[in-house]
Amino acid sequence: MKIxxxxxxxxxxxxxxxxxxxxxxxAFIGRSNVGKSSLINMLTQHxxxxxxxxxxxxxxxxxxxxxxxxxxxxxxxxxxxxRTSKQLRGSxxxxxxxxxxxxxxxxxxxxxxxxxxxxxxxDREFIxxxxxxxxxxxxxxxxxxxxxxxxRKASIARYEAYLKEEWEELPPRFVSSSEKxxxxxEILDFIDTCLKTGAE
Ligand code: GTP
Ligand code: MG
Numbered sequence: 613m614k615i616x617x618x619x620x621x622x623x624x625x626x627x628x629x630x631x632x633x634x635x636x637x638x639a640f641i642g643r644s645n646v647g648k649s650s651l652i653n654m655l656t657q658h659x660x661x662x663x664x665x666x667x668x669x670x671x672x673x674x675x676x677x678x679x680x681x682x683x684x685x686x687x688x689x690x691x692x693x694x695r696t697s698k699q700l701r702g703s704x705x706x707x708x709x710x711x712x713x714x715x716x717x718x719x720x721x722x723x724x725x726x727x728x729x730x731x732x733x734x735d736r737e738f739i740x741x742x743x744x745x746x747x748x749x750x751x752x753x754x755x756x757x758x759x760x761x762x763x764r765k766a767s768i769a770r771y772e773a774y775l776k777e778e779w780e781e782l783p784p785r786f787v788s789s790s791e792k793x794x795x796x797x798e799i800l801d802f803i804d805t806c807l808k809t810g811a812e
Contacts, residue, residue, distance in 0.1 A: 615800070618678070619677065621684065622676050624676070627707075636807055637686045638721075639720070639721050640687055642724030642725060643726075644689075644692060645666075646690065647724060648687055651752065651754065655685070655799060656677065673689065688708060688711065689705060691705065691734060712747055713747070718747075722752050722786075723751050724751075726755055727753035728755065728758055730767075743779070750784035750785065750802070752788050752799065753786070753788065754789070756787050756794055756795070757789040768785070768787070784802060786802070
């Protein structure tokens with residue numbers, strides 16, 4: 613898929629505010645600072661579209677970006693960010709669970725994980741929750757530029773070993789680097805198929 617047009621549509625504090633049209637959402641989620649907003653900018657080739665910051669917790673709202681006038685790319689708040697009130701810190705913020713479980717626009721979810729880290733407790737909890745609720749999702753390993761090819765391979769194998777403990781069939785997986793523009797074609801082609809065929 614080629615992205616010819618990418619525009620910011622709106623930021624929502626709650627799901628009653630998301631766009632009311634019938635276009636599908638493809639959303640990105642993961643721990644704060646994992647690189648969600650950077651990936652959205654890389655995929656759309658639009659440097660300043662989603663706000664990037666080295667301070668975790670930058671994205672607090674549900675941000676909709678309209679792509680090719682046909683579907684939405686959605687930047688979700690990061691989870692696991694502790695410098696907020698106790699209520700927000702709770703395992704997953706209500707804004708996230710409402711969106712993922714109740715929003716009918718939500719068509720496919722990419723869970724981003726830092727390729728350097730072993731499976732983190734909060735990601736495992738989140739992925740289990742998706743499984744229990746039958747939410748269609750894939751995994752994107754981010755910041756691949758931070759590891760050598762051999763380290764990447766080892767890290768992905770470690771992650772797949774964990775996934776195999778939980779899943780008979782592994783979810784689709786992608787390797788990305790927003791810094792080095794890696795993974796763009798694979799992710800966009802997958803989204804293309806996913807939007808055409810419907811989520812599995
Ligand atoms: P929140 O909105 O706070 O949840 O963070 P986020 O997941 O949107 O992360 P963001 O895209 O803002 O990136 C966080 C930091 O990681 C920034 O300093 C980015 O420059 C850096 N970063 C993101 N992607 C990459 C990557 O592929 N490679 C490298 N080396 N750094 C990256
Ligand atoms: Mg962000």
